[in-house]
Amino acid sequence: MNCREFEENLPLFLYEELSGEQRAACEAHAAACEACRTALAQTSRLHDVLAERPSREPSTEFLMECRQSLDEALDREQHGWGGLFRAWVAALRLRPASGFAGALALLVFGFGLGWGLRPRLANVAPAPTTNSASLTGTGEDLQDARIKGISRVAPDPKTGDVRITLDAERRVTIEGALDNDRIQSVLVYALKSYNNPGIRRDTLDALRAGAGQPKIRRALIYAMQNDPNVGVRLEALDAVRGLDWGPDLQQAFLDTVQHDKNDGVRVAAVDVLARHADRALTPALERLATSDACPYVRMKCTNAVRQLAKTGDDLSNGNQ
């Protein structure tokens, strides 16, 4: 090995990425060459200096914030408000011919000109309003409604339909079955993004009935992990715990135990994990049993680890 080769291999020597043979050649060269020995010492000191660089770890809150932004961006990618309402318009236009929107009735109420049209609408349900404009029932009106927010979400226990009241330049109510894709999209959007926790909680209640459907399942899991309101997170956890168990659910509960700031939520999540008895979780729970800030969570994790071990032993004995 010559000096040039030594110099080129120096970083790899320090990162221990050389083969045994190459390493021995480097060491032999350094022992014989003072200039290269000096270079080795300098680069080694450089590594010591570089270790002084403060390591910045993203905080859990920041990670959650990034996840939420990403989720919203992905939603916008699929269907933002604009896309959502354009899709409604298309669905509403199909209604008379295809019966597609048999489960989706658009109900818009108001005084003035809109009120005058009220008798012409079948299946109209009253919704409070302060001002109104005309109603034609066509998509164009809805599209132009300039939706500002959601004022109420209410499931109808008798029919299973959901009524969503939207705040717009005039108040708009739409109603439809939970398995309707448009209704689902609005509710999922509201659960994930709406800034009123009361509405999010109501939305969650409305979604529970359809928790088996993939989009709703995903939204409930998201709420359990990311909703800023602890009450909504607990409510979501309660809804999610009864779903068909799968890898997404296991990961979600594990993330919750590891990252949720609220002790109660973490305890509830440990309980669910313990019940589903997957021994692959043991290392993670063991770590939490010693590292979680809350003594009760630590105790719960310890118990869960014991329970998992016992379940494993029982299974082993059963197999013998």
Place this chain on the structure above:
Amino acid sequence: MEGACVELAGKVPAQPVGRSEVEELTLIRRAQEGDRASFDVLVRLYDQQVLRLAVQVVHSPEEARDLYQEAFLKVYRSLHRFRLDARFSTWLYRVVMNVCLDHLRRQKVRKEVQTPDGQDGETEYFQTVPDERPTLDPERVTHSREIGGRIAQALTRLNPRERLVFEMRHYQGLKLRDIGEMCGTSEQTIKNCLFRATQKLRSELADLA
């Protein structure tokens, strides 16, 4: 130093702990079919590592969040092109590295060079790894901060590719072969890149080393 590298290396698993390749393949396949839940799980398997890399190569939380988001949106948009016989982590990191490279190139053009330390508002987003050295005192903290600033400044002297390769090897603890795969280039090219980066840093930080 080696200890630090070993510790960091453990944070960038090629295969996330606790999940088999079969499970991951299932998730990828479902995500390719449009299943958002599976995509979300995939994101959560890797996003901590991605965010950790992002906060190291940019100056502000906003930039880090943008990088994180841009990277995963690109993954989402191009997931259908991922071939299941390749390693997902390598493919994902290739996307992430390209996003980081583009960002660093844009930054270089704008010449908005700032040190990452001491900026207001960062502490709420980035938590400093607890320093358990018993001799820690205010004077040493100040000294470390100064050195940290010098290192950050020296790192900006590297070109974007050198910067990223150095970051991945030195601070994230990835092997050169893996970095080569992620960059879609040979191990030798990465080795040369690392060599140039080390030379530049040695020159920049000669008075400290």
